[in-house]
Every structure is written in C-alpha cells, then in structure tokens.
Amino acid sequence: MNIRIILKSLGIVLFIEGLCMFPSLLVSVIFRDGDALSFVISILVTVAAGFLLYKIPGNNSKFYARDGFAVVALSWIAISLFGALPYIISRTIPSFIDAFFETVSGFTTTGSSILNDIESLPRGILFWRSFTNWMGGMGILVLTLAVLPSIGAGTLHIMRAESPGPSTEKLVPKLGQTAKILYTIYVVMTCIQVILLMIAGMPLFDSLVHAFASAGTGGFSIRNSSIGAYGNVYIEIIITVFTVLFGVNFGLYYRLIKGDAKGLFRDEELRFYFGTIIASIALITIDLYRHGLFTLGQSLRHSSFQVGTIITTTGFSSTDFNLWPSFSKIILVILMVFGACAGSTGGGIKCMRILMLLKTARREITGVIHPRAVHTVKAGNKVIDEDTVKGTLIYFFIYSAFFAVSVLLVSLNGKDLVTSATSVIAALSNIGPGLEAVGPMGNFSDFSILSKLILCLDMIAGRLEFLPVLILFSPMAWKKGSM
Amino acid sequence: MKIIIVGNGKVGYSLAEQLSKEDNDVTVIDKDPEALRRANENLDVLCIRGNGVSTKVLFEAGIEEADVLIAATASDEMNMVCCLTGKKLGAAHTIARIRDPEYADELSLIKNELGLDMVINPERAAAREIARILRFPQAVNIEIFARGQVEMVEIKVTENMPISGMIIRDISEIVSSHVLVGAVLRGSEAIIPKGDFRIESGDIIYVVGQPSNVTKFCKKIGLYVQKIKNVMIVGGGRIAYYLAKFLEETGMRIKIIESDHERCIALSELLPEALIIHGDGSDETLLHSENLQEMGAFVSLTGHDEENLVLALAAKQAGVQKVIAKISRNNYLNLIKNLGIDSIVNPGQITTNLILLFVRGLKNALGNPIKSLYRIVNNQAEALEFTINEPARFLGIPLKYLKMPNDVLVAVIVRRNDIIIPRGNDSIKLGDSVILIAKNKQIFDLNEIISVEGASF
Numbered sequence: 001m002n003i004r005i006i007l008k009s010l011g012i013v014l015f016i017e018g019l020c021m022f023p024s025l026l027v028s029v030i031f032r033d034g035d036a037l038s039f040v041i042s043i044l045v046t047v048a049a050g051f052l053l054y055k056i057p058g059n060n061s062k063f064y065a066r067d068g069f070a071v072v073a074l075s076w077i078a079i080s081l082f083g084a085l086p087y088i089i090s091r092t093i094p095s096f097i098d099a100f101f102e103t104v105s106g107f108t109t110t111g112s113s114i115l116n117d118i119e120s121l122p123r124g125i126l127f128w129r130s131f132t133n134w135m136g137g138m139g140i141l142v143l144t145l146a147v148l149p150s151i152g153a154g155t156l157h158i159m160r161a162e163s164p165g166p167s168t169e170k171l172v173p174k175l176g177q178t179a180k181i182l183y184t185i186y187v188v189m190t191c192i193q194v195i196l197l198m199i200a201g202m203p204l205f206d207s208l209v210h211a212f213a214s215a216g217t218g219g220f221s222i223r224n225s226s227i228g229a230y231g232n233v234y235i236e237i238i239i240t241v242f243t244v245l246f247g248v249n250f251g252l253y254y255r256l257i258k259g260d261a262k263g264l265f266r267d268e269e270l271r272f273y274f275g276t277i278i279a280s281i282a283l284i285t286i287d288l289y290r291h292g293l294f295t296l297g298q299s300l301r302h303s304s305f306q307v308g309t310i311i312t313t314t315g316f317s318s319t320d321f322n323l324w325p326s327f328s329k330i331i332l333v334i335l336m337v338f339g340a341c342a343g344s345t346g347g348g349i350k351c352m353r354i355l356m357l358l359k360t361a362r363r364e365i366t367g368v369i370h371p372r373a374v375h376t377v378k379a380g381n382k383v384i385d386e387d388t389v390k391g392t393l394i395y396f397f398i399y400s401a402f403f404a405v406s407v408l409l410v411s412l413n414g415k416d417l418v419t420s421a422t423s424v425i426a427a428l429s430n431i432g433p434g435l436e437a438v439g440p441m442g443n444f445s446d447f448s449i450l451s452k453l454i455l456c457l458d459m460i461a462g463r464l465e466f467l468p469v470l471i472l473f474s475p476m477a478w479k480k481g482s483m
Numbered sequence: 484m485k486i487i488i489v490g491n492g493k494v495g496y497s498l499a500e501q502l503s504k505e506d507n508d509v510t511v512i513d514k515d516p517e518a519l520r521r522a523n524e525n526l527d528v529l530c531i532r533g534n535g536v537s538t539k540v541l542f543e544a545g546i547e548e549a550d551v552l553i554a555a556t557a558s559d560e561m562n563m564v565c566c567l568t569g570k571k572l573g574a575a576h577t578i579a580r581i582r583d584p585e586y587a588d589e590l591s592l593i594k595n596e597l598g599l600d601m602v603i604n605p606e607r608a609a610a611r612e613i614a615r616i617l618r619f620p621q622a623v624n625i626e627i628f629a630r631g632q633v634e635m636v637e638i639k640v641t642e643n644m645p646i647s648g649m650i651i652r653d654i655s656e657i658v659s660s661h662v663l664v665g666a667v668l669r670g671s672e673a674i675i676p677k678g679d680f681r682i683e684s685g686d687i688i689y690v691v692g693q694p695s696n697v698t699k700f701c702k703k704i705g706l707y708v709q710k711i712k713n714v715m716i717v718g719g720g721r722i723a724y725y726l727a728k729f730l731e732e733t734g735m736r737i738k739i740i741e742s743d744h745e746r747c748i749a750l751s752e753l754l755p756e757a758l759i760i761h762g763d764g765s766d767e768t769l770l771h772s773e774n775l776q777e778m779g780a781f782v783s784l785t786g787h788d789e790e791n792l793v794l795a796l797a798a799k800q801a802g803v804q805k806v807i808a809k810i811s812r813n814n815y816l817n818l819i820k821n822l823g824i825d826s827i828v829n830p831g832q833i834t835t836n837l838i839l840l841f842v843r844g845l846k847n848a849l850g851n852p853i854k855s856l857y858r859i860v861n862n863q864a865e866a867l868e869f870t871i872n873e874p875a876r877f878l879g880i881p882l883k884y885l886k887m888p889n890d891v892l893v894a895v896i897v898r899r900n901d902i903i904i905p906r907g908n909d910s911i912k913l914g915d916s917v918i919l920i921a922k923n924k925q926i927f928d929l930n931e932i933i934s935v936e937g938a939s940f
Contacts, residue, residue: 065524156527173485173508173529385516 002067004056006074009158011053013075016144017082018047020135021128024086027205028124035122038090046082066477068157072141073468076460079140080104083132092125097449104456106132107140108463109347111219111315111432112423112455114445118224123205126222130209136463137216137246137345138186139163146179161468165342166353166388166395171254185253186345190215193242200234214243217346219315219432226317226440233301236318240308244277247312247340268380273311273341273351280307280335284328291325303328311335313347315432322439329435333422336429347430347462349399356384356392398466402428406458410451423447427458484508484846487549487574489535489565490556491518493811493831494580494605494838498553501839503528507846510544535565538572547573551842555580555834567597576600576845578838584721591900601841608837609830610725611694613807616826617711617780618698618733626689626859627840632902633895633918635665635691635859635866636701642684644704652678655906659700662692663904665894665920666860673863675890675922689860691894691920693902695732711735711779711805717764717794718785719743719750722809722830726782727754738773740764765790767797780805788812795824844868854916864922866894869929871915877933883907885933890922 025039080103087099098114105112106129115121121129135143139162145155155175160168170178190211197207206222213220223229227239252264264270284303289296302319309316310332321332339348356377363375377384406424413420415437422434423444433440444452461469471477484507488495491513499522503509509528512535513519519530533540535556546552552569554562559581566577578601586593587604594602615625619636626635640647646654651664667674668687674680682688690697714730716723719741727737737757741747747761762769764785775781781798783791788810795808807826810819819827844855854868871878877885882893882905896903897916903909911917917929 156523170529173503173510173527175527177508 002064005063006067006071007053007056009071010075010078011050011056012148013071013140013144014046014050014053014078014082016050016147017079017135017140018043018050020131020140021046021086024124024128024131027127028122031123033122033124035086035090035092035124038086039124039128041089042082042085045085049082063155063157065157066471068155069161069468069471070477072158072161072464073460073472075141076107076464080107080456080460083107083128086125086128090122090125092121097452098445101444101452101456102129103132104459105432106130106218106220107136108430108459109133109136109216109218109313109345110427110430110459110463111213112426112438112459113220113432113443114447114452116443116445118222121222127205127209130212130218130220130222133216133218133220134190134212135216137218138182142179142182145176146183148176161464163343164347164463164465165249165350166356166392167384168343169251171251181254182250185250185257186215189242189245193238196238196242197235200238201232202230202235210239211242214239214314214316215246215345217243217246217312217314217340217344217430219309219313221316227305228318228320236301236305239316240305243312243314243316244308247273247344247346249341249343251343266380269341269352269355272355276335276338276351277307277311280311280331284324284331287325287328293324306332307335310431311338311346311348312340312344313429313431315426317433317440320439320441322435322441333425333435336422336425336431339429349396349429352379353392353395355379356389357396360389360393395465398470399428399462402458402461402466406454409454410447413448413451423455424458427455428462430459430462484550484842485545485548486510486551486553486842487512487541487544487546487569489513489552489554489562491515491522491530492555492557494834495553495555496522497831497835498555498838499526499528501835502842505843505846507842510549512540512544536561536568538568541565541569541572549574551576551578551845553578553838553842559583559586563593563597566599570598578603578841580605580834582606582721584724601838603834603837605830605834606721607725608833609809609828610722610729612833613722613726613782613809613826613828614729614733615694616807616828617714617730617735617782617805618694619701626857632693632897633691634694634697635689636697638688638690638701638704640682640684640686640688644684646682646688646704647684648681650679650681651676654682658703659696660906661696661904662690662700663892663894665689665691665866665892666864666922668860668863673860673922675864675892675920677889692904696904698733713738713778714780714782715740715770715773715775715778715798715803716782716784717770718783718791718809719746719759720784720786722784723782724750724753726784727757731756735779738778740769740773765794770794770797771801775803776801778803780807782807782809784809792819792822792824796822799823799825859920864920867919867921869917869919871911871913871917871929874913875930877911877929878913879910881908881910887933892920894918894920 021039021043025036028036028039080100083103084099087093087102088096093099093102101114141158141162145159159175171181172178193211194207197211198204209222221227227236248270252267252270255263281304284307285299288294288299288303294302305318306321337349338354339350340346342350342352359377363377366373366375377389403424407420410424411420419436419438423438426432426434426438438444486502486507487510488499489512491511499509499511503526510531511522511528512531512533514534516532519532522528523530531540531544546569552566552574554565556562562579562581566579570577577599579599580603582604587607590602646658664676666689667676690700713736716726716739719739723739730737738760739750739757740760740762741750742763744761747759751759760773775798781803783794785791791808791810795806799806805825807828808824809828811831813829844857847856848854854870857866859866893905895918896905896911
C-alpha cells in the first residue's frame, strides 16, 4: 500500500470538499440564519487539512488497484468526518456521532436522519445537508477526476471503486473526460428539475434542495413529512419522473446524446428496470385500492411515487407507507434490495446484478439437465465474462453477510424484527426510511451509538459496494513488505 | 488527437501507452479479452473487444472522427483491410504494419492504392537500424524524417576536417552535392545556413540526405573511416535478408549462417553477393571455422532472445569489434545493457518509435495544411513536410529565382520515390512533397514564405 500517495489524494479530495461548502456559506449569508460563521470555520479547517495532506512529499506516483480502493474508502470516511463540522460547530447537531451519521447518510445518498424536527434548522445547514446528497450521488472522487485532469496513473481503479455496478465502462478514452461528461449530464438534469419544480409552485430554495436530493437519489427533505408536506400532485409527478430518470445508467444518456436512441430501448437492464417499476406500481395500486385505503386515482398517485422513490433508493415519502397493507410493504422491501441501474446515482444491489443472478441461476439449472452444455451469460448482445459473473455472486454473498451481521448487532437495541431488519436494508441499499419505527415518519435518533456506527459503516460499504471498505479492514493490504 | 489502435500486442500496447501519456484519446480494439484487460487496468484508454475489420466495431470506436487508425494485428492482410475500411469510414490517417517481404516490394503501390499514410515493416525497419549502427561505429546522433527515407546526422566539426573554414556553397561543389547542411549549432544557437555561411571549427553541423549519401559525405570529410569490412549474421530470417540488402549497398561483405537448408537456398537466390552457410549458428566450432574472430561485426538474429544474447557474448569474447543482438522482449533491459554487447535491437520497439514519430508529426501539423512536423536540433528548429496538391505560382521555377525569408531552407524534395536534395536549378513540381527546415517560424502555407522574385525573372 502506497500510503503517501493515498494521503496526497485524500488531501485533494478534502480540498475539493472545502470548495463544495461555499454554496452553503452563500446561502447562510443570504438568509442570515446565523450559521455563516460555522461554514467559514469548516471551510478553513477542511481546506487547510487538505492542503497539509497534499503537501506530504511523495515521489512514487504509481497507483495500483489496492491503492485506488483504499483512496476511495478513506476519502469517504474523511469527507464524512469533515462534512460533519458545520453541524457540530453551528450546534444544530451537537453530538459528534449524530452529526457523523447525518453526514454519512447524506454523502452515501441514504437520507436516513437522526433529526426530529428538520424544519427548525437554519437554511445554510439544510442546504449543506441536501448538497451532500448531490455530491455523493455521482461521487466526490468522480468530481475530483472531472476537475483535475489527472491525479496520477491508474485512476481507473478509483472510478471503478466509486461508480456503482458490476463493471465500470468509460464513455470516452480519457477517464477525466468521462467524469466530465457524467457530471455535465448530472448538472443539466438537476437544473431542468429545479426549473420544473419552480413552475409547479415550489419556492426556489425548496426546489434546489429537493432537486439535489432526488438527483443524488438521497432523499433528504427539508420538511418533517417529506414531499407529502406540499400536497401538490405536480411536484410528486416531477419528483417521481426525475428520481426514476436519475436511476438510469448515465452511459445510456451519453449514447442518447450521441444519437443512439435504438440502443437505449434495447438495453436489457433498462427494460428490466422499467418492467419492475410498472409491475410494482400496478400490484401496489390494486392492493391499496382493494383495502380501501385510497380511491383508485389516489392509489395510483401514491404507489407510483413510492415505487419510484424506493427502487431508485431515494427515500422520499408522500404518505406514511408504513400504514399500508403487508403485501405492498413487502413489495417495497423487495424493491429496496433491488435498487436502481448500474452506473446511476442510485444504490441497492442494482438491476444489472439481479438480472445476472437470475441468468446464472438459470444456467445452473440448464447445467443439471444438460451436463455438457456450454453457456455464456449475456446481457443484451454482449457476453459477460466469467469474472464479472463471479464478482456478482460474491457481491450478493457479501451483501447478505453484511445484512445478517448488522441486523444481529442492531437488534441489541431491543427493537422489533421489522425495524431492525429494514433499518439495515435502508442503510445497505442507501434508501433512508425503512418500516415501523424507522418508517417515513420515524427516524434513527433513538438508536444506540453502536447501532449508529454499524449503520454508518453499512451505508458507506453499501455505497462503495463493499470491496473498498473490506480492503481497509484487510491486514494483508496494509502490511509492509507483505507477500 | 483521436487515435484507434487495432491489435493490442507488444507494439499495440506500447503505442497505446505512449500515445495516451501524450494526451491523446486512444481506443484499443482487440479480439483477446486478456490482452485488453492489461490495457484497461494500466492505461487511460478505451478498450473495445472485437474484430478491427468489422465496421460495427470500428463505428463503436468512433472511426468517423478518428484522426489516426493504426493497424498492428498479427496478420498483414487484416491490417490492410482494416486500414482500407477505416479510411472509407472516415479515418483521417491510416497506418498499417505489413511485414511479409512478398508485399514489401509492392509497398509503395499498396500504400497508394489503399490510401495508407504510413506502412511499416518491423523487420525492414530493424534491419535499417542495424545497418545504420554498422555504418557509424562511433556513436553519432541521427534524426530521421520522411519515414526513414531521409536522415540527418549530427557532426562536430574539428580543425583537421576539410570542411572547417569552408563556406556552404563550396561544400556542395567540392565535397558532395548529394547532401545539404540543414542546420548549424554554434554555441547554443541554431542557425539555418545560407550559401555564404562559413563553417568554423567547433560548430555542430546537421547534414541532411539519403542515408547512403550521408555515409559517403562522412567518409570524405575524414570523420569516418570504414572499419567494418566483414559482417557475420546468425539466423537467416527476414531481418537478415533486409540487412544484407542494406549492407551490400555500402560494400560490406556478408556471411549468413542459417540452420534451415531450404531457407539457405532461398537466401542464396535472393542475395547472390552474400555467403550463405548452412549450419547451426550456436555451434562454436562452426563459428570459429568460419573465422568469427576475423569479423568486423557480428549480428545475432535468431528467433530466441537468449540464444542471441549468448551468441553475441561469445562473439565479443572472440574479439569481434562490433556486436549486435536482436531481442523481442524488453524485459531485463538494464541487465542486458550491462553485459557488454554493443547494441541491442528490438524490432517492436523500433516500429513503435517510428509510428510515434509519425503520429507526433501529424499531431504537430494538426489544423493546418502541413503534412507533418518534426522538431529537430534539440527542439530549436523544425522540419516541416508539405505536399503540393494544387497549382501555385512558385511551381516549376528554379529555386534560385525564388525569394525565401531567412531561417527557412528547402531541404528535400520528395518526388514519388526519389529523394532530391535541391540545388538552385531544381524546382518544385505539382505532386511533390517538400521538406523545409525552419527556425522560429510559424509556417502554415508554402505560398506565405515562397514568393516569386519578379525582377530577375
């Protein structure tokens, strides 16, 4: 492990994070909620720390896969620590562990909160909270790659470690250029959403923060009852459509811009993603209507909003779905595990992996019937190589293992089974709300410190898809002169 | 620049490595996922798995916008078809590796008919390199341009040379009219000399011309006495064939040892001047009975790196003055350099370097009508290559009647396959390529710098 180059890269990331706090400072100055000073201090501390780390002399700039993975994992921990500064200094969230939880939840686009009363917070802090969602969605290291032409060779490993999905593909030959294209698409789509939300009647500030939260598929709202507080069907439709769009592989948008619309509709993952959404909406609508909770129109409105925001792992709510019938709730939990598309800002296992798991399972069954059959797993027309298939199976195992161990530890709180299990799923898949006590109207404030730390780890591990975090805890990677 | 490389072998990979470092957008196409994985892990390039001849794959790689397509797969035919398809689909420039000697003789035809911008034959290029090393036993800095057809040799002028104190015009009359002094480095200043420039002892002059003429010039000024008369080559492959061809021009005697009888017969047909020995080159007795110790130079060109190195060491021990070994892998190069072998030649590396030189030339010339641009004389001057595609006022007028600014020199005229070192009476014709040497000039158009001197005409 090349510790110097890792710390140096960490410095660059912190420096960028410091710069990313400026918009929040601006907001707090405009609204004069008294939190401007906390941002000034936070920016100074973060930028100074970044600068000091960057100044560490390092000669060897050779980057290997393990260094890239370690940079990503450490960066996410570091940005969460420094990102918590505004909350602590402004005394809006005085407890360190709570502030850390809130920041991790922000950056990993989870959107779980420990706050009981969100609406009382100063505007600058609220802006920062949603802005972490936005940055975390596409990834702060991808942002670093887009801003800095090259921070050393082998940066593909960084991109691969941070971008979700079984295999990361570049859009254009240059990695920095790829990162720029991704961020440009991201910024443009966010701007369009802000404008549409304003047309639908949301104030500018609310439009901004909600657009950030849906773009990053984070789900931080500035209202205690989330989007339901507005009671505006147009706002709900805009947010549903945009969260679903942000859950699509951004590579497909690039192909669309390049004029390849046909390829878009032929994409197997996209078809699976939309198929799942439509089927889930239909089933939940019927279930809600059958139980007489809403009228047919209302059922469709709430089910589509909830399906959209859950499958993309955003986690907004228009109504308290904790009160829905079990069948609907179970569908939502399944969607939580599924997650959005690979290469999107969403979390979860990803539709691509679910597809591959299904296909691999089918291959195994065929293998029993025709023992000598040769099968390749394909997605669309492209063959998926065996390593990726293997990686997907291992990913699924690690996801399950993390889930089991975390539920066990979280259950020490003495909460009921559904609360414990869904709180872990909500963290691992970066959704936000779970069911029962952590449902859309609840929050995580009365969890123990241990549980909060476990959930923080789950959120970061889930966002980075486990391997980078596991590498941090692997002694083999750190030993000097190890084999 | 957008560059597509088809074939990610040794040459493909090192090209991708170098070109992506020089800030080009590189896309690599290969059929083998293993080869691609290596490029994908270590380089900032886009990898596409597929056949480089297929239009679908080429479109996926963005052939319409590509500036250069380099075909370096194992098959000559595939490289040709790939470049042909690529050109038709919109690639601006195409480079193909074609190594079969059967095609080598028709290279210029193939090049023109397929619209290739550069054809490279690794064995021939390696042979040219070895021949160059043998022609200049002492280390001399050589720069090549116009794809190796023209070379520029750096010579330090000393007191006892006949050219010391001579003016440029006299050099061409007295010493040799087939070369040209393209640039002079006096102190740290580069000068583009005119006819009345006087060369002083201590100057470093850059002599431009065809390789064989440059050698003759060096001989005449006493810089270079040919010491090597006999060359022994072990291994009668393609490089040996080309090398023998090149060396025959300079009058060296060549002995080739080859173990395959059929190949020996073929070589004796192709190279009537050379002595072909049928035998095992690694047999010490055979080497000594063939007078290894009497040889001026020894070149080992068998298919095995290790054998080449051992043979070269043996030759060195036997007292051969100049020993060259061919290797095909670059591993442990530092170790090999310390063995005491005079020169190591790696055909893949030479191919890579030549393509890089060409691509850099293209890159420098991007956005203006210059065909390519090479930086020479420690980056203080430039050699620019123009192709005359349309009629211009200066065509057909002897150079002495044309008015040229200072610091610009018409160094070479390439007329089809002829290399002309222009004199005052030569003129530029339609279809020629012209190489100019210029200093500190941003030249985009020949019309800008060459004006017809109306009065004296």
